[in-house]
Amino acid sequence: MTAVLEVRDLKVRFSTPDGEVSAVNGVSFDINEGECLGIVGESGSGKSQLFMAVMGLLARNGRTEGSAKYRGTELVGMPVKELNTYRGSKLAMIFQDSMTSLTPHLRIGKQMTEVLIQHKGMSEADARGKALDILELVRIPEAARRLNQYPHELSGGMRQRVMIAMSLLCEPDLLIADEPTTALDVTVQAQILELMADLKRVTRAAIVLITHELGTVAGLCDRVQVMYGGRFMETGDVRQIFYNPQHPYTNGLLSSMPRLTEDRREKLYAIPGQPPNLQRLPAGCPFQERCDFVHERCVAELPLLRPVTNAAGTGQMKACHLESLQHPVDDPSRASIPADAAPPVIRTSDARTA
């Protein structure tokens, strides 16, 4: 398998008046052709900034160290002019808040055609035709009319579809979706996820799904990387992570998901404490302050990613000093997950948008 993106020891730092903030602290991973990778973490875990750094979209006070290669070409430190030949054409990004992420004073058509004119040198008319095709691909009703509308004239779900359509215009190899469903209603979320699942089948693009919702990941991704304090805590394929989480943090995340089968009088589990202060990360494991299994070694020594010993299959890694994490076998909530895949949060059928 060829890697579309190879990231090695990537670090992201922000200099602020209160000191240096270490958002991403040396992560390494590959994304292979056609694969769907889920990046999971709480707010402030560095999951978004990691990919902002790859795309060269960090805020002015941010800087990137390490390496991120797109098919062998180094993106970190690439001059903006050159980077612009990759952004939007080879690598595309879908942002969270479609209301503020689309230019309010430009018609949808213009915002889409400019990408094709820039990267493909198309004429305005050809670009419009292509934009229309893509809008239809993402199942926007009355696509031709939408081209002449402004973002505020569309519903939230439709705007997000436009956002997705815009990223697909140049048929990118790598599609980075940064919390694509967070700002949407639950029903619309489900529609957008369904669309993403379709796109995964139709396009050959590798997809990165950045999210804090494990349900989203379960339905869509092949592989999951759990991030905390700017580091990967656990990585593995989606079943390994969901059925056999070997990092206490992953386990905590899974336990804090509400389940329909669970007794409703029972209090929902929450990981105690707050995410770490990225200005003063502790010496050892970033999760030490919130971990139930913390011992001396966790405080003294930073755990590095290593293969999980009791994994089902290969490829599961965790950054934890614990030898293995035992799960109560008779835990009814865990046993209730069907064996083929974790269930989607909501399934809709025959939904229409007006």
Place this chain on the structure above:
Amino acid sequence: MLSYAVRRLLEAIPTLLVIVALSFFLMHSAPGGPFDSERVLPPEIEANLKAAYNLDKPVWQQFLIYLGNALQGDFGPSFTYKDFTVSELIGTGFPVSIRLGLTAIILAVCIGCTLGVIAAMRQNTSTDYTVMGFSMVGITIPNFVMAPLLTLVFGIYLGWLPVAGWGGGAINHMILPVVALALPQIAIISRLTRGGMVEVLRSNFVRTAHAKGLPERLIIWRHTLRAALLPVVSYLGPAIAGLVTGSVVIEQIFGLPGIGRYFIQGAINRDYTLVMGTVITYGTLIVMMNLLVDLVYGLLDPRVRYD
């Protein structure tokens, strides 16, 4: 949008009436009158004068008479410039002021916006600090200092430009007053532009534009500038009204026949009709400019609705 404009124009009528009434009664309640002078006039002459100008009637009657005449386009004779009507005075002075003011504001918008955009794009660099430094100087130096300085340097030391006078509106006569008028405006507009740009450059849609791989130039022109200029547009409405009605200081220093001086002289001389004439001119302009600003807002931002 057309019906909105018409409605706003109709709404302007009561606004102007209030302005006219307020200034009329305030002015008449101030002590003194147009014919008070150090030399005491014989009572018969003063009575005749007052009768000729209707000043012997109660103020409310004077107001109604004035309003009636004004509605027919007659703003009365000036009390000080005795051979001229107010309409003639404003009619000859206004074109001069408009020409100076508009030239200055166009110059200020071009230079101010450019400087603001450059400063914002090179935010927190020496370029930014230099531009903002100069703009701070431009705001703080009053024009009664700047204008003589310009005259001194370019009129006297270098001898490139005429020191004063209108010269029938010749270009070389306009340069110094226009520059003196424009400098503080350049300063303000560049700061407003920079502020707007810095804010919009941080917005999510500009980030999207970068993610799309668009070149910087296109991002600035197409995605940023329109949203960033909203504060400049709001400022420009009243600023244009202020500039085209002339500046007393600039007109005095350069000896220009604009209408700016009438604002002060009219008030000092209790030249009732002249004051009313300038108030109506200025009031109408402000109302029109604010309407124009609101319409331009709609052009810049499609989310603005007129209903």
